[in-house]
Amino acid sequence: MGICRLGFLVGLLWFMVIDRQILCMADTHHYNFVLQQAQFTRLCETKTMLTMNGSFPGPTIHARRGDTIYVNVHNEGEYGVTIHWHGVKQPRNPWSDGPENITQCPIQPGKNFTYEVILSNEEGTLWWHAHSDWSRATVHGAIVIAPALGTTYPFPAPDAEETIIIGSWFKGDLKAIIDEALATGEPPEKSNSLTINGQPGDQLPCSAENTYRYRVNYGKTYLLRVINAVMNEEQFFGIAGHSLTVVGQDAAYIKPITTNYIMITPGQTMDILVSANQTPSYYYIASSSFSDGPNVTFDNTTTTAILQYNGNYTTPSAIPLPPLPRFNDSAAAESYTGRVRSLASENHPINVPQSINRRLYIAIALNFLPCTAATCANSTRVAASMNNVSFEAKPIDILQAYYRSIDGVFDRDFPSEPPKYYNFTGNMTSIDVTTATGTKVKMLNYGESVEIVFQGTNLLAEMNHPIHLHGFSFYLVGTGKGNFNNVTDPKSYNLIDPPEINTVALPKSGWAAIRFIADNPGVWFIHCHLERHSSWGMDTVLIVKNGTTTATSMRPPPASLPSCS
Structure with missing residues (x-):
């Protein structure tokens, strides 16, 4: 596998880059991308905003299947920022996954951190984006992953x-x-x-x-x-x-x-x-x-x-x-x-789990949380939740707390099913469902075959939700309308050629079932990719425990993790 170094500048972040293709071909050319606050004019108005290398969108990363990319991020902005490599599995390497206060604390102004972005079987298009507050709106760019040398697309090469x-x-x-x-x-x-x-x-x-x-x-x-x-x-x-x-x-x-x-x-x-x-x-x-x-x-x-x-x-x-x-x-x-199916060919096989030994049933909901009149407008605030838990991040990231056995950062009791059952997709007029804040994670054993059924609800507002899982691609084996029936609905699963994806569209007033093998030890965020819902707490964390060997265990942390203080 080629090891290629890249560097970027993120608006207010500065990246130094060495071109992947040139370095992987033994060349020594270097590229510098200067990060700065930049001005842009849109809709008749000019604004200054955080960017990557002064551009919107930011620069494209080019790599081949199986490459490793190093991105040295210097933050010259006004507040802390992290970068996530969306859809990159990062085998055994959650340290470079990027979500703020989940796998790292933010890179503070004037500081830097080198991400090691490890590609495995990804091939096609992914992207990178900031994973702090709402800065991903202006800090993002493409990751283009070409087939490995000696292979090609499974379709006629485009012009x-x-x-x-x-x-x-x-x-x-x-x-x-x-x-x-x-x-x-x-x-x-x-x-x-x-x-x-x-x-x-x-x-x-x-x-x-x-x-x-x-x-x-x-x-x-x-x-x-x-x-x-x-x-x-x-x-x-x-x-x-x-x-x-x-x-x-x-x-x-x-x-x-x-x-x-x-x-x-x-x-x-x-x-x-x-x-x-x-x-x-x-x-x-x-x-x-x-x-x-x-x-x-x-x-x-x-x-x-x-x-x-x-x-x-x-x-x-x-x-x-x-x-x-x-x-x-x-x-x-x-x-x-509903038309999307995996290619599932000889050169691009898939491995759908046929039997399951860990099941989660997660209700996705919008609701309200109480608050004092002094701190919010109407004595309640909008909240979002998974299984009635509205996620609340802590000042120390969960990965370091887990790795270093720091108490008081998270609880290991995220519920495997909704604490209260009701007609999730029915009339909500008389339903009283309590949502509470918490920093709860679900522990998984290495190598378990996992099925998660996401259940949409009609609480507050029924709608489609895009749910993204870090650290894995998964197979979307089934979707349907109404409440999931664990006896009849699995009979309609597609276990032959379901799409292998990292973000699933949970249909309005319906359900979606995914399967994957928990073979990537680490701490992995799972959240709605509608940013307002994630900000309101429609998130949780899966922690996959180490296996029994070094090759099935999480890698040690890099030497220069961003400080949490």
């Missing part, structure tokens, strides 16, 4: 590739927005627009000049690496006049899906082939929000980019938009996600 990152744009200061929301107990402000590669698009004020354009040649095929980095909205995405052939999701190959649109949740990535086979002209690339919860405030803007053919032709007076589903079209969202 070119491009990364498409869908993001959020906030006019206000992100840290101030979430700090105020948590202090008052009120929902945070929604974003002012969506973006494609940092630009809102010419459907919105003052955005026409800098709308992102991707130029193509007629007759060629292009691989688009699409990443949903949006903070709080799932997305419908499409290209006017062009079919999409989806061939990968979350850095794993799938059976090709031909479609006019995709539904992609925050955290997910998709690899999409597009043939430039239409009359040369301009065509909109567009993304708009999917939000099926009643009375839920969300960013209902549409962000656009332009697929522009090269050649001589008359510039069109009007550019066509793709006919994306309506924002609340649950049937369209579930129709797409």
Whole structure:
């Protein structure tokens, strides 16, 4: 496996990089990326914000399957920041996973920390992002993982590739927005627009000049690496006049899906082939929000980019938009996600657990917590929970507390099932479910075959939730509407070719079942990737104990972990 060194600058973070491909080929070229606070103009206003290397989105990491990447992060910002390598399993190495106060304390201003990003069987597109407060909105970028040397894609090689990152744009200061929301107990402000590669698009004020354009040649095929980095909205995405052939999701190959649109949740990535086979002209690339919860405030803007053919032709007076589903079209969202299947080929096999020895049933809910009138607006604050526990982080990260046997940081009694059973997806008018804060984890033995059923609830607001598990890819073996039935529903599981993913869309008023082998010792965060829900406590932690050998045990910590004091 190649060992390649990279360095970045994160807006207010500074990264020094050595190019992966050059170093892995015995070259000695070095690249410096300077991190700084940078100014950007969007929607007729200019703001200064935290960035990686002064760009939004940040730089792309290029690697091959099985490589190891070192990223030396220098924080020259105003507050602590961590970086997470979303979808990278980090075998035996939770020390570089990145979620603040889970596997590390933040890198303080003026300090640095070197992340060791260990790739294993990931192949395709992943991404990196800040994992502190809401800074990931501006601090994120792509990870492009090519096949190992001597191998190739399981589809005809494209003529070119491009990364498409869908993001959020906030006019206000992100840290101030979430700090105020948590202090008052009120929902945070929604974003002012969506973006494609940092630009809102010419459907919105003052955005026409800098709308992102991707130029193509007629007759060629292009691989688009699409990443949903949006903070709080799932997305419908499409290209006017062009079919999409989806061939990968979350850095794993799938059976090709031909479609006019995709539904992609925050955290997910998709690899999409597009043939430039239409009359040369301009065509909109567009993304708009999917939000099926009643009375839920969300960013209902549409962000656009332009697929522009090269050649001589008359510039069109009007550019066509793709006919994306309506924002609340649950049937369209579930129709797409229900088609995804693993490639499960000889060269890209899967290993779905057929028998299970550890089961968790986790109810996902929104609710309220009591608070004093002096500290919040209405004597209650919005909360989110897993099995009635609203997660509350401590000043010492859980990984160090576990590794060093520090008492008082977390409890090992996260419930394996909801403490109270009720009609989870029924009428909530007369249901009284108490939510309490806590720092609770679930302990797993090394090598256990694990099944987790996530159960959506209608408490406060029923809606779709993207749930992300660190440290693992998992198999989505089943989904359904209503309350999970542990006798009849497993009979419909797909144990042949379920998708291997790291972020699952839990359907509104429904359930989703995942399976994986607990073969990665360490401390691993599990949370909703709608950032407001994670901030409200829709999180927990899985701790996988060491196995019986060094090769099945967590690696020791690096020498220079960020201090928690």
